[in-house]
Amino acid sequence: MKNHFLFGYFFLFCISSLRGQDRYQLGVIPQINNEFSLGDRYELNSKVEIRQLLKDGPSNLTAQKGFHFERSDFETILNRKLSPLDGVGVGYLLRIEEGKLVHRFIQQYAHVQNKIGFRLAHRFRSDQTITDNEWSFRIRYRLSFEKPLEGLEIDPKEFYLKINNEYLPTYAKKELDVEIRLLASLGYNLSDKMKFETGFDYRAEDIIAKNTEHQCWLNLGWFHSF
Secondary structure, three states, X not given: OHHHXXXXXXXXXXXXXXXXXXXXXXXXXXXXXXXXXXXXXXXXXXXXXXXXXXXXXXXXXXXXXXXXXXXXXXXXEEEEEEEOOEEEEEEEEEEEEOOEEEEEEEEEEEEEEEXXXXXXXXXXXXXXXXXXXXXXXXXXXXXXXXXXXXXXOOOOOEEXXXXXXXXXXXXXXXXXXXXXXXXXXXXXXXOOOEEEEEEEEEEEEOOOOOOOEEEEEEEEEEEEEO
């Protein structure tokens, strides 16, 4: 019951953040994540993500289009394990948005801390994005918290709680800005190789700029390991 209240509070937080704002977006983000083991040290992660807009403001451009497709992302990351708890990776993302192609190059380092009853994961990432021959650069830090709702470990056929908090300074067009993300998800570990997650993803873009955009997404994720 406490977990239902937690997600209810988070949803109300997302909605209240949008009220009275000049720029906002509401929508759904379904995604499919696959992990392929390449021996003892390497693994390949692939993700397909689609963003569907339900409503935006202040002009509400999607009102006449209904359930409006915004963009598709295809991401691939090659990771190398430095230890059971550390790894580095490089990757590439292709985005299709309004008929345009966006290319992004990714570098990252990840570290996991296994505590009694929960797990913390730190991810440090940098990426470079090119759109219409213009470059943007970001540095990203994400802290993830995972906790089983029963027992001390996330076992098959059990639910778990996942919370992400991420900060994204961005440099583009000779200007610096910041984006902040907060995700609260309820996951179900179907087996050792498959899990599902659903939750609310709140994002605040262009925080330094005067026209900050607030977004709230329903996140739907399927994860599978091969």
